[in-house]
Amino acid sequence: MKSLSFNSKIGHTIIFTFIISCFLGCSGNQDHHQKEESKLQLVDNHKTGIADLFLNYIDSLVKLPLAQFNEPHIQALNKKFSGKLKLEIYHDEKHDSEKSIVVQYYKNGEKRNMIKAGVICLIPKPISDSLRIADFASYFGSIKEEKPEIGITAQPLPVKIKVSDSTTIKLTFNNHEKLDQAHVIMVEILKYN
Structure with a gap:
């Protein structure tokens, strides 16, 4: 009788050890798989991270009141984001539109025109993608x-988002995908009275 209970204890111990070793082997493989997935997610997060940063930058521009919507305030805002986004103020032909977001501010001096000021942001391909x-x-x-006034245009007309009574965002995009999936290539922020 003693030998039978001793053998069953050894049998239980062997089975328990086998189950534990299988479990540890599987979890080690899972750790390796999780490391591979996290590497892939870092690449995806980098892409979405830049897009999110750019959306935050545009949001900061949108929130500037018309009185502060001028080149000095925009340059100060660009400095805040400069460690995260490559931003350049447009100066004639001295810009790198393939790597940097080129920002151009303009002010409208005509009193009859409803648009008082605006900012155009040309988006480089890595961010636009x-x-x-x-x-x-x-x-x-x-x-x-917007509806075309005359016939069909080769380049689709920009779309607008009315953020408030005093601010509208105008988006120019490529025409290779459905509208919601189209890549934005230029953003214009318009400030009204």
Whole structure:
């Protein structure tokens, strides 16, 4: 009888050890798999991270009141984001539009014109590839499409998002995808009275 209970204890110990070793082997493989997935997610997060940063930058421009919507305030804002985004103020032909976001401020001096000031942001391809119309719509609100006045145009007309009574965002995009998936290539922020 003693030998039978001793053998069953050894059997239980062997089975328990086998189960534990299988479990540890599987979890080690899972750790390796999780490391591989985290590497892939870092690449995806980098793309979406830049898109999110750009949306935050545009949001900061949108929130500037008309009285502060001028070149000194925009340059100060650019300095805040300079460690995260490559931003350049447009100066004739001295800019690198393939790597940097080129920002051009303008002021409208005509009293009859409703648009008092604006900022144009030309978006380089690496950011444009991860920035879609749907991203702006989910961040700022619904879009409004413009109808062509004469026939069909080769380049689609920009879409607009009315952020407030005094601010509108105008998005220019490529025409290779459905509207919500189209990549944004230029953003214009318009300030009214």
